[in-house]
Amino acid sequence: MWFRFCFLLLSFSLITNGYAAPKQQVLLLTYHLKAPYVIDWGEQRGLYFDLASYLNHKTDKYQFKTELMPRKRLDLLLAEPFTDVVVGVQPAWFKSLADKMLFTAPFLHDKDVFVSDARKPVRDQDLADLTGKTFIGSQGYRYKGIDEIVASGILERVDTLQEDYVLDMLRLGRGDFTIISASTLSYKFSHGEQARYFYVANTPHDLIQRGFMLSNTDPELHQFLQQVIKQMPADQEWQLLLAKYQIQHSMVKP
Template identity: 35%
Template sequence: MKTWLFGLLWLGCWVPLQAVEQVLLFNYQQKPPYIVDEAHRQGLYFDLAERLNASLPAYHFVVREIPRKRLDYLLSRDQMHGLVVGVSPDWFADAARHRWTQAFIDDANLLVSRSAGEVSRLSASSLDGHRLGLVSGHRYPELKAVLRHGLVRREDAASEAANLERLMRGWIDATVVGVRTMEFHVQHQPELRQQLFIAEPPLYRYRRHLLVPDGYAGLLPELNRVIAQLEQDPVWQTRLAHYRE
């Protein structure tokens, strides 16, 4: 009798766990505040996964890193087993092939140079003849015309943080940094306010979405429902404020 009851209890616990479907949120931009500490699951992408998990208990959303080249390869062959988090359709030549959620956050790209020195305080119109640090594999629609002319030398690095370091060492003359990422770095390194010059207006304003491959089309309405509620979600708003304090 006890064995029979134990079996029923075990089955009752096992069935709901098996019913939860894991959904990977692939990310190719390893930068704060979106990814702050991957080992400790800190950053806005992890916070977004947590809000999705809280609102959609039939799924378990997990953030995973993926190189941009690998991402493009899988998308081109319809082999993407998961969603892509924090992206804009402008960054994908085949954007029309995919589904996109509502935007969950606004962002912008800033042109950053040194505030003093022989080469400093650059603008988009004064980049000719200079070294521009960008992130390898990333598309910059706002710089397409500038780079096409060949008068600006593109020098790639692995991240925006690496480019900021190269800028301060004088190895490049300017770089492009997301406004939320710049805010995060300045928050933790206040001296950057005096050392760096940020050209106005921003190079490019955009919104971040989730890219939804065809195999996950059924999730789109539920994803949009949760994203639409984020503006009034106190937990999400607290996390946004945390990274800007």
């Protein structure tokens, strides 16, 4: 009888210890359909897909998966109770949500740069007066300073479906200049795009600190992401991912 009791107790203990609580499913939402962050949506290639796997290696509690979402749809989603994470963003882009969202420290320090056709360069001094010029933007994107000039009627804006196409538009003569992330430009130049055809102004349009945004109702998830970001600069797995996408080490700061 005693033996049977001990056997049942041991069996119950093994079953209890072997039971794993279901992981919290977390979507990493991005509206940035551009290399190196999203290279091929169908094949799930790009840094943000690898970032989800990287985070999954760091936790037994969460299960991350990257999903693409247009900015307009994301804005609607953010107006409701929000349980996921927006990746690659900074507080300045979501000022109206400051009272309901948490932002992590940045995991990448990027910048947006002005690019024009090398045959008709728009130099730093030319940016002070854009009268009569045409700006090539990306659909759904907001551009600090540029949007205001467009609204005044001084500058015309034409849009592409995604940032990956802005250099093609420049080459075709559809506009005078564009704005593109330095990380995207670097990736394109290392994958066949000819740098000599383009002029990059010295003055950046904006400095970008890419981090995570999530609801302030989940401080535990925020703390987890903060801890991961803190050790990223010294993490070999993360360094290998950056090298895979030709992201310069200078973009990662302790």
